[in-house]
Amino acid sequence: MPDEPLHDVAIVGAGPVGVFLATALAQRGIGVVVLEKRSQAHRHSRAIGIHPPSLAALERLGVLEEIVQSGVRIDRGVLRIRGRERARLDFTSTGARLPFVVSLPQLDTERILRARLAALDPDALRTGIEVRRVEREASSVRLELGGGAGCVRARLVVGADGASGVVARALGYPAAGRSYPHRFVMGDFADTTGDGALAVLHLHPRGIVESFPLPGERRRWVTHLPLDLGLDLDLGDRSTDAELLARLIAGRTVPGTSPDPATSMMTSVFGVRRRILPRMASDDGRLVVIGDAAHEVSPIGGQGMNLGWLDAEALAERVPSLLGALESPHRGRSPRLGDFERARLRSARAAARLSEFNMAMGRPASGAGFALRRALIATAALPPLSRALARAFTMSGR
Numbered sequence: 001m002p003d004e005p006l007h008d009v010a011i012v013g014a015g016p017v018g019v020f021l022a023t024a025l026a027q028r029g030i031g032v033v034v035l036e037k038r039s040q041a042h043r044h045s046r047a048i049g050i051h052p053p054s055l056a057a058l059e060r061l062g063v064l065e066e067i068v069q070s071g072v073r074i075d076r077g078v079l080r081i082r083g084r085e086r087a088r089l090d091f092t093s094t095g096a097r098l099p100f101v102v103s104l105p106q107l108d109t110e111r112i113l114r115a116r117l118a119a120l121d122p123d124a125l126r127t128g129i130e131v132r133r134v135e136r137e138a139s140s141v142r143l144e145l146g147g148g149a150g151c152v153r154a155r156l157v158v159g160a161d162g163a164s165g166v167v168a169r170a171l172g173y174p175a176a177g178r179s180y181p182h183r184f185v186m187g188d189f190a191d192t193t194g195d196g197a198l199a200v201l202h203l204h205p206r207g208i209v210e211s212f213p214l215p216g217e218r219r220r221w222v223t224h225l226p227l228d229l230g231l232d233l234d235l236g237d238r239s240t241d242a243e244l245l246a247r248l249i250a251g252r253t254v255p256g257t258s259p260d261p262a263t264s265m266m267t268s269v270f271g272v273r274r275r276i277l278p279r280m281a282s283d284d285g286r287l288v289v290i291g292d293a294a295h296e297v298s299p300i301g302g303q304g305m306n307l308g309w310l311d312a313e314a315l316a317e318r319v320p321s322l323l324g325a326l327e328s329p330h331r332g333r334s335p336r337l338g339d340f341e342r343a344r345l346r347s348a349r350a351a352a353r354l355s356e357f358n359m360a361m362g363r364p365a366s367g368a369g370f371a372l373r374r375a376l377i378a379t380a381a382l383p384p385l386s387r388a389l390a391r392a393f394t395m396s397g398r
């Protein structure tokens with residue numbers, strides 16, 4: 001297959017982050033191609049929470065209205081112990097211009113983003129194309145494609161190819177990180193709780209139960225798997241997982257709270273890793289990684305996709321001047337990307353710390369450990385701290 005003309009920007013990966021970046025570049029009139037190895041959507045909806053800074057970024061992309069109309073607006077979250085409310089986080093008090101969280105399954109969010117990209121540049125997204133190798137050339141980057149699809153060359157290549165992506169491997173920076181022994185089970189069910197648009201955390205000595213509203217009168221439930229169960233669970237049997245999840249929830253909440261397994265729409269078991277690269281760009285600025293490709297944080301905290309979008313928006317702002325600098329004969333390390341990396345990695349580390357705090361609060365505890373948690377929660381319920389927590393949970397200032 002003949003090689004194509006040189007692109008300005010090639011993005012590897014059309015998850016939420018790659019498509020966000022492509023759309024933001026297309027909005028600026030920059031030529032972009034997005035290469036995605038999947039031809040079908042993911043089976044599971046992973047992320048659901050869209051936080052205030054992302055809502056503002058999605059507004060600039062021109063999709064906020066559709067996102068808000070398709071999702072559920074969450075104004076507050078409550079923490080309950082044995083059915084009694086012990087603390088409340090009011091997102092409307094955070095001072096954000098859009099002071100709420102929108103809950104929308106990632107599959108729907110990705111569909112809306114892809115439609116926006118197609119409206120701006122119908123040829124940008126190519127699916128069913130895997131990037132096998134990333135090779136540096138004198139003044140471009142060559143991407144070798146699988147399946148005899150030839151190669152693509154671009155002045156700038158952005159890896160939005162998720163954890164363990166091929167672009168991060170080409171960058172060669174050693175990731176700092178760890179895998180945690182914890183495993184969680186999540187599932188979407190018909191909502192019979194009467195909690196409406198409230199996000200609810202049920203604290204229990206055997207582990208936290210999280211419950212979030214979803215559009216279409218559904219609710220997402222997440223809880224900690226007992227270690228002995230978690231390690232050899234047979235994944236993929238939805239009815240078994242749904243019954244297990246409902247049973248775990250029933251044992252950690254008051255009667256009448258647990259969902260009906262017969263109404264299960266999706267279940268999934270996931271492990272937790274923290275992996276953050278020390279840098280996000282090559283010295284010459286031709287290779288950059290964003291989203292999970294640069295930093296994987298625990299889903300308990302629900303900030304990974306949001307972090308990636310904020311990377312994408314910050315990078316899109318710099319791409320016009322970066323492309324200019326890449327064309328100049330005396331380029332050195334771009335100081336603009338230095339700022340970008342520092343700010344974005346700081347944000348990723350803050351998200352990782354918050355998710356570790358959430359995991360620590362949510363895992364099984366002894367009697368004394370649980371009493372300490374209750375005391376912490378009583379303090380956190382006081383207004384100055386609860387406002388600070390609401391800001392942290394909704395990514396204020398990031």
Ligand SMILES: Cc1cc2nc3c(=O)[nH]c(=O)nc-3n(C[C@H](O)[C@H](O)[C@H](O)COP(=O)(O)OP(=O)(O)OC[C@H]3O[C@@H](n4cnc5c(N)ncnc54)[C@H](O)[C@@H]3O)c2cc1C
Binds near residue numbers: 015299
């Ligand atoms: C259970 C769970 C719940 C979560 N909940 C939340 C939440 O509520 N809020 C939140 O913000 N985050 C949440 N997350 C995290 C969120 O799902 C991820 O952070 C997000 O999907 C990352 O997006 P991405 O585009 O960077 O990577 P991905 O979504 O992983 O997309 C990468 C894409 O690149 C493609 N690709 C990979 N390699 C290649 C290649 N060589 N060639 C071509 N294409 C390639 C892949 O097929 C994929 O489509 C959750 C995650 C999990 C597992």
